[in-house]
Amino acid sequence: MRKPCCEKEGKNKGAWSKQEDQKLIDYIRKHGEGCWRSIPEAAGLLRCGKSCRLRWVNYLRPDLKRGNFGEDEEDLIIKLHALLGNRWSLIAGRLPGRTDNEVKNHWNTHLKRRLAQMGIDPDNHRLGRRTRLTRPSKLLFVSNNHTYNKEVNSQAEEFPVVLLNSATDPEIISNTNISMISSVPDLNLDLTIGLPFMESMNQVCTS
DNA sequence: AAAAGTACCAACCGCTTTTGC
DNA sequence: AGCAAAAGCGGTTGGTACTTT
Numbered sequence: 001m002r003k004p005c006c007e008k009e010g011k012n013k014g015a016w017s018k019q020e021d022q023k024l025i026d027y028i029r030k031h032g033e034g035c036w037r038s039i040p041e042a043a044g045l046l047r048c049g050k051s052c053r054l055r056w057v058n059y060l061r062p063d064l065k066r067g068n069f070g071e072d073e074e075d076l077i078i079k080l081h082a083l084l085g086n087r088w089s090l091i092a093g094r095l096p097g098r099t100d101n102e103v104k105n106h107w108n109t110h111l112k113r114r115l116a117q118m119g120i121d122p123d124n125h126r127l128g129r130r131t132r133l134t135r136p137s138k139l140l141f142v143s144n145n146h147t148y149n150k151e152v153n154s155q156a157e158e159f160p161v162v163l164l165n166s167a168t169d170p171e172i173i174s175n176t177n178i179s180m181i182s183s184v185p186d187l188n189l190d191l192t193i194g195l196p197f198m199e200s201m202n203q204v205c206t207s
Numbered sequence: 208a209a210a211a212g213t214a215c216c217a218a219c220c221g222c223t224t225t226t227g228c
Numbered sequence: 229a230g231c232a233a234a235a236g237c238g239g240t241t242g243g244t245a246c247t248t249t
Contacts, residue, residue, distance in 0.1 A: 015217075015243085037234065053235075054218065089237060104238070105216050212248075218241085225235070 012046045016055055020045055024052055025060055058101045065097030069106055077103060078111060082125040 012020070027043035033056070036049035045052060069077075073095055080091045088100035088107075095103060112122040120127055 013219080035234080049234085050220095050236095051218075057236095058217075086238065100237075101217075109215055210249085212246105214246075215244085217243090220240080221238100223235105223237075226233085228231090228233100 011040075011048050011051075013051075016059075020047070021055070021060060024056060028056060028060075054101075058099045063097055064099065069098075069110075073098070074106075074111060077107060078115070078125075081107065081111075081122075 023043050023045055024039075027039060031042070036053040038049070039045075039052050040047045040049055043052070047055075076094060077091060080094055084090050086104075088104045092098050092100040092103045115122040115125070
């Protein structure tokens with residue numbers, strides 16, 4: 001049986017009070033983010049270190065943006081999720097002032113549903129069978145170094161970008177009427193993972 | 208006006224990874 | 229190299245606010 005992360009008897013749980021927040025802020029301003037396990041006692045808090053860290057990282061940090069997500073932020077989350085999956089900390093790292101928890105919550109409550117309504121499977125970012133060929137849409141392919149925009153059906157209806165992340169996706173490309181492939185600004189993602197299907201994408205785009 | 212349903216998000220839990228000895 | 233402790237991460241839960249019936 002795994003030991004609890006810390007001794008929890010006598011510790012507070014649940015929502016943080018204003019006083020607790022202030023104690024943590026004051027302590028970290030004075031001493032910085034040292035050892036989380038020792039912070040509660042040093043700061044005079046009846047919380048475990050883990051809870052303190054979470055409260056600071058997700059809510060109290062001064063560099064947090066808060067508020068609604070902008071369209072550009074949502075686009076970026078969708079793009080990054082297609083590439084990285086549920087790697088929330090990596091995704092949040094690309095969104096200044098946003099936390100992994102915030103990004104995860106926003107994905108689960110807004111973006112996931114939005115994609116599903118568009119007929120896109122939010123888990124793999126692929127169009128569902130029924131919608132694939134019947135709705136005009138704009139597809140965006142992203143690799144480490146390149147992005148490719150593609151309109152399907154040539155009708156200019158504005159759809160948010162769709163990302164494909166599987167080696168089997170070029171099948172979609174060959175089955176649809178590509179009217180235009182154009183380069184869009186590089187995202188400078190600096191990602192280390194490789195996407196094998198991009199080789200065939202390059203062939204499609206240059207032929 | 209009240210009850211039921213839904214949406215949102217802060218916080219927790221437990222597993223994995225990293226760090227220090 | 230191996231172990232334990234600490235930190236980090238992602239999934240899930242629970243409370244609250246809002247909306248619908």
